[in-house]
Amino acid sequence: MSASPPTAAVPQTGAAGEAGAPPDRGSRGAAKRRSPGVRGGERLAGYTFMIPWLIGTAVLTVGPMAWSLYLSFTDHHLIRGGSWIGFDNYIAMFSDPMFGRTVRVTLMYVALAVPIKLVASLAVAMLLAQKRRGMGFYRAAFYMPSLIAMSVGIALIWKALFSDDGVQDSFMSAFGWEGGGFLGNPSVSILMLVILAVWSFGAPMVIFLAGLMQVPNELYEAADVDGAGKWQKFVRVTLPMLSPVIFFNVLMETVGAFQVFGPAYIIGGEAGAPAWSTLFYTVRIYTLAFTDFRMGYASAYAWMLVLAVGIVTLLMFRAAKQLVFYAGEDK
Amino acid sequence: MKRHQYRAKRRTLLTGATGAAALGAAAACGDDGPAGTADDPIELSFEWWGNDDRAEITQQALDLYQEKNEGIKITTNFSDFPEYWQSMTTRMAAQDLPDVFQMDYSRLLQFGGNGMLLPLEDLVDTSDFLDGFLETGYVNDELVAVPIAGNTLAMMYRTDWFEAAGVTIEPGYTWADYQEAMRQVTQNLAEEGKWGGGDFAGQYHFMELWLRQEGGSFYTQDGTALNFDKAQLTEWWSMNEEINADGSVAPIDITTQWEEDGMVLDALGSQILWDNFLPWFAPTIQENGGELALAAPPSKDPNNIGLYLKPSMQFVIGANTEHPEESAKLIEFMLTDPEAVKILGTNRGVPATNVGRENVEIDEIAQQVLDYEASVSQYLTSPPPAPPAATGSIEVKFGEVYEQVLFGELSVADAVDTFFTEAETLLASEQ
Numbered sequence: 001m002s003a004s005p006p007t008a009a010v011p012q013t014g015a016a017g018e019a020g021a022p023p024d025r026g027s028r029g030a031a032k033r034r035s036p037g038v039r040g041g042e043r044l045a046g047y048t049f050m051i052p053w054l055i056g057t058a059v060l061t062v063g064p065m066a067w068s069l070y071l072s073f074t075d076h077h078l079i080r081g082g083s084w085i086g087f088d089n090y091i092a093m094f095s096d097p098m099f100g101r102t103v104r105v106t107l108m109y110v111a112l113a114v115p116i117k118l119v120a121s122l123a124v125a126m127l128l129a130q131k132r133r134g135m136g137f138y139r140a141a142f143y144m145p146s147l148i149a150m151s152v153g154i155a156l157i158w159k160a161l162f163s164d165d166g167v168q169d170s171f172m173s174a175f176g177w178e179g180g181g182f183l184g185n186p187s188v189s190i191l192m193l194v195i196l197a198v199w200s201f202g203a204p205m206v207i208f209l210a211g212l213m214q215v216p217n218e219l220y221e222a223a224d225v226d227g228a229g230k231w232q233k234f235v236r237v238t239l240p241m242l243s244p245v246i247f248f249n250v251l252m253e254t255v256g257a258f259q260v261f262g263p264a265y266i267i268g269g270e271a272g273a274p275a276w277s278t279l280f281y282t283v284r285i286y287t288l289a290f291t292d293f294r295m296g297y298a299s300a301y302a303w304m305l306v307l308a309v310g311i312v313t314l315l316m317f318r319a320a321k322q323l324v325f326y327a328g329e330d331k
Numbered sequence: 332m333k334r335h336q337y338r339a340k341r342r343t344l345l346t347g348a349t350g351a352a353a354l355g356a357a358a359a360c361g362d363d364g365p366a367g368t369a370d371d372p373i374e375l376s377f378e379w380w381g382n383d384d385r386a387e388i389t390q391q392a393l394d395l396y397q398e399k400n401e402g403i404k405i406t407t408n409f410s411d412f413p414e415y416w417q418s419m420t421t422r423m424a425a426q427d428l429p430d431v432f433q434m435d436y437s438r439l440l441q442f443g444g445n446g447m448l449l450p451l452e453d454l455v456d457t458s459d460f461l462d463g464f465l466e467t468g469y470v471n472d473e474l475v476a477v478p479i480a481g482n483t484l485a486m487m488y489r490t491d492w493f494e495a496a497g498v499t500i501e502p503g504y505t506w507a508d509y510q511e512a513m514r515q516v517t518q519n520l521a522e523e524g525k526w527g528g529g530d531f532a533g534q535y536h537f538m539e540l541w542l543r544q545e546g547g548s549f550y551t552q553d554g555t556a557l558n559f560d561k562a563q564l565t566e567w568w569s570m571n572e573e574i575n576a577d578g579s580v581a582p583i584d585i586t587t588q589w590e591e592d593g594m595v596l597d598a599l600g601s602q603i604l605w606d607n608f609l610p611w612f613a614p615t616i617q618e619n620g621g622e623l624a625l626a627a628p629p630s631k632d633p634n635n636i637g638l639y640l641k642p643s644m645q646f647v648i649g650a651n652t653e654h655p656e657e658s659a660k661l662i663e664f665m666l667t668d669p670e671a672v673k674i675l676g677t678n679r680g681v682p683a684t685n686v687g688r689e690n691v692e693i694d695e696i697a698q699q700v701l702d703y704e705a706s707v708s709q710y711l712t713s714p715p716p717a718p719p720a721a722t723g724s725i726e727v728k729f730g731e732v733y734e735q736v737l738f739g740e741l742s743v744a745d746a747v748d749t750f751f752t753e754a755e756t757l758l759a760s761e762q
Contacts, residue, residue, distance in 0.1 A: 077760065078424050079445040096756075097749045163588055184584040186738050270417060271731045274587050275738035290421045292724045294760045 068299040076296035078289065089300035098284060099301075105272070106281040109190055110257040113197040118249055121201035125208035126238075139209070146202025154196070155266035159183060162192045186277035189268070193278060196263055204249040211245030212238070240325045247324045251316055258309050261286070281305055372404040373654055375661060379433035379644075380415035382591075384614065385678050392674045396664050403657055416723060423447050428649030430658045434476050436467060436641050440554075441720040441761075443470030449648040450475055454659040459667055464683040467642050467714065477662060478642035480607055480680025483711065484540055485703055486626045487594070487609060488601035489616070492516050492527070500626045503633030506541070506570065514579035516600045526581045528601040529593055530571050533733035535726050537603055537628075538567050543637030543712070544630050554719035555762060557754055564747045568736055575737065583737035597621070603628045606700050607643040607680030613696045623696075625703040627710070638707055639714040643680040721757040728753050 072089055076082035093099045128139050148154055161167045162182040169181040179185050182192045219237045228236065239246075261282040264272075270287045272279025281301070289298035379389065386409050393405050408429070410418065416438065422428055428447060442448050450473045451457070457465060457477065468476035486509075488500065496519035498512045509528075516527030531537050539549040542559055551558045574580050581593060593599035595612050597619040606625060613623055630636045646665070648658045665671050669690040672682060677697040681704075682688055693701065732750045735741035741749065 075760070079447070092756075095752070097752055164585070180584060181588070184588045186740060269413075271727070271734075273734075274584065275734050275740050276731065277740075290424050291417065291727075292721075292757060292760065293420075293424065297760075 068302060071296050072299035072303045074296040075294075076299070078293035078295045082296055085296070089297050090304070092297065093300065093304065098279075101276055102272075102279050102281045102284040105190065105277065105279055106258060109193060109197075109260065109280065110254060112190070112194045113257050113260075114250065114253045116194065117198045117201050117253060118204060118246070120198050121205035121249075122208050122242075122246075124201065125205045125212055128205075128209055129212040139206075143202035143206060146200040149196060149200030150262050152262070152266055155263045158192055158196055158263070159267055162189075183267075184274055186275035189274055189277045192267060193260070193264055197257070197260070204253060207245055207249055208242070211242050215241040243324045244326055247316070247320050251313065254312060254316070255309055258305065258312075372402050373657055375403060375405045375431065375654060375657055376408070376429040377405050377431045377661065378408045378415075378419075378429040380412045381409055381433075381678075382611065385409070385611065388674055388676065388678055392665060392671045395670060395674065396661060396668075399664075400657075400660070403661075405661070413727070420723070426651050428651055430652040430654060431646060431648055431661050433479075434645040434647040436645070437718050437722045437726060439468075439476055439645070440470060440717050441723050442647070443473075443475040444720045447650050448475040449650050449652060449655055449658075451477060451648065451659065454648075454655060455662055456667075459684045459686055461683055461685065461688070463640075464642065467717065468645060470717065476642075476645035476647045477666065478683040479644045479646060479666065480642070480677075480683050481640045481704075482605040482607040482643035482680050483638045483640050483704065483707065484536065484603060484628050485606040485609075485707075486601060486603055486628045487606075487612070488528075488624060488626065489594070490622045490624045491620070492520060492600040495519055496527070500624075502627065504629055505631065506629045509629040510571070510574050510579070513601065514574060514577070517579045520600070525598055526593075526600065527579060529581045529586060529599050530575060530583070530737065531603050532568055532571050533730040533737075534603075535729040538564075538729075539715075540603075540628060540637045541567060541631070543639075543715075544632055544635050546635070548715050550715065550719060550722075552716065554716060556758060557751070561747050561751060564750065565743055568733060568743050568746060583734060587734070594621075605643060606703055607677075609700050610677045610680075610696050623699075625699055627707050634710075635712075636707065636710045638710050638712070640704075640711050641714050642683070719758060720761040721754075724757050725754050728757070 073084060073086060074082045075085050075088070124142055128135060128142065163169070164181040164184055166181050166183070169177070172179075179188060182188050215238060219241065220233060223233045223237055259282055260280060264278050264280045265283050265286065268274075268278030268280075268283065270283060270291060272283060282305075285298050285301045285305070288294045288301060377393065379385070381389075386407075389409075390407065393407065397403060397405060409415075412435075415433075416435075419428070419432070419438075420441075423442060423445070426447075428442075434442065434448075448470070451468075452474045455477055457474070460477065464478045464481060465474065468474050468478060470476075486500065493500070493512070493516055496516045498515050498519075500512065501508075504512075513527035517525075520527070535549065542548060542563070547563075548558045550556065571580065575582070581599060586593065589596060589598075592612060594602060595615045597616070609623065609625060616623055627636050627638070646662045648655060648662070652658050665675065666682065666684050667686045669686060672687045672690040673692060676692060677694075677700070681693075681697060681701060682691050691697070729750065732741070732746050732753070735749075736743055736746045
């Protein structure tokens, strides 16, 4: 994921910058000089430079996606191939007991991981937005976990932390917890993955941080003059000014959470141990495709996910129209 | 707080390794062209499932092979049974199987039926195999696997624990007798973290045994459907309700976290399992001060225990190999070279070749296995046809669904429905 917020998220100081204006001031002059239109030669050069990217996209992304869309309408067996069966795969999903189960696990994860992670990353970003000595070090330190969180090594460490008599069990037992390690307890095992997600809040934190730095100081000063307290300043100034960044983060994190695979696969395995409680939708896709060899059905599963994430994204954009404040809009 | 220390052992690492392999999406390996000199050796890959002990002696045998055959270098890899198959199926999809690897009877059709195994006729010398052992290596009338050893199901139990509880296992004992035995042993142990046995209903092999005891089978003869009804599965999966409820067997939330076999961990007093596991488990169990014995598994009918002799493991060659002859030679070496046989011993079971039987050192434990097999030989009936290609997945699903019951996530009735839906879909997808 890129670490830069959408340009729309950056309110232009003072001036009525419109949504979508480029964030850096330096490029404005350049844009003006070139504005009459790009010459043919330059356009050609532009496309030429894009060729490697275009090939990569076609071969590695668009091609496979089109192929899997086709496969989702077949009963393709990974080794032996298959034939066209229309919408049968999609229909079969509704009588598939595993489908509902994996959807529930995934939704539960999204519903828990995304809000907690965002609240945590915003809170830390607010702490790190202060001007103190050594802040660079703290920012790097808090960002660090996100670089390694999705690795196999961390997933294994996680298993050890949350096993019976592991760190979590010992700690919580001191407060009377009797559920043992999360690793063996299906009613709470998903929390392992939620905590892992929250711990790796680096990416949204950096984005929040950038957003916080852009909130004009005048607004806080004006609020001070009006006698606003800390909480009021947060609710009335920070949140509205930050709302485009929040929206971006919510969107990216939600889309990402739907697709979580690596840690879930290593911690819970194909069985989603214990008791299918970490059987994520993506893990099921993997099992269907590469263990059961039902590539056609797995593709249908995958496209169902695309559809679901698409709908969720669309709903979010709808909601954003009401909730997100872009500086410069009349409201 | 619960007892039972977490053991971050090899399996943990292997889970990760498998995950890494899966995430790396089957990176291709394999060098170009055969060469076969000391400077530019032919590389063969050889993989198996098993534990550290097995890895050690296997490596010794392979070292010997490389000493004898200059210009051949063998790279090895091994993991636990479940991880092994997760990785193999992924690599099968990528057509990136090892040159030589260990095969399980239940997976033979999945790999062989999809053309992933090299036909071994005329490639591997099969003249030395004991009668009746080779038959299970055929898929579509082609020999694609050779047996390493034979095995059959048995009851393995800790005589020290059983005797202390005053429990004996008499021939002809029933499933209910076994449950009662576990209960008494557990009560007598009266020690946290130790039980007379574990819940056995999550293993499809044991249900197969149970079905065979009344003349049934798990799959229909042509392997296209399940050969039992929902009522039978309900009966099988309800069988252990009581011993689970009163704590006579190890509870599921503990067993799922075990990184090794419960008996090896000194936590279980008995279990049904393949008799060739005895040489594998015995050393550790004896170190823990345990004494072991083998008996026939429980039965409904003392005259029909439902047992059959099957290959414990087989060696196969991946169809994508670049070195079929060297691979075949490696297989022959491990099964028929007297020195190799000596090194490998009975870890994979008592060998299936004449040379193997003559040269293998039969220690006390191996003798126990041989004695056991002799004692039940009159009950051995003909093996079922090679299980359908979907068996590997069905076996996994069988265990997973039963786990839902043990965790209380599904009622037995719902679990039975779920399993039937899944199994029927899986069987259909392989036809």
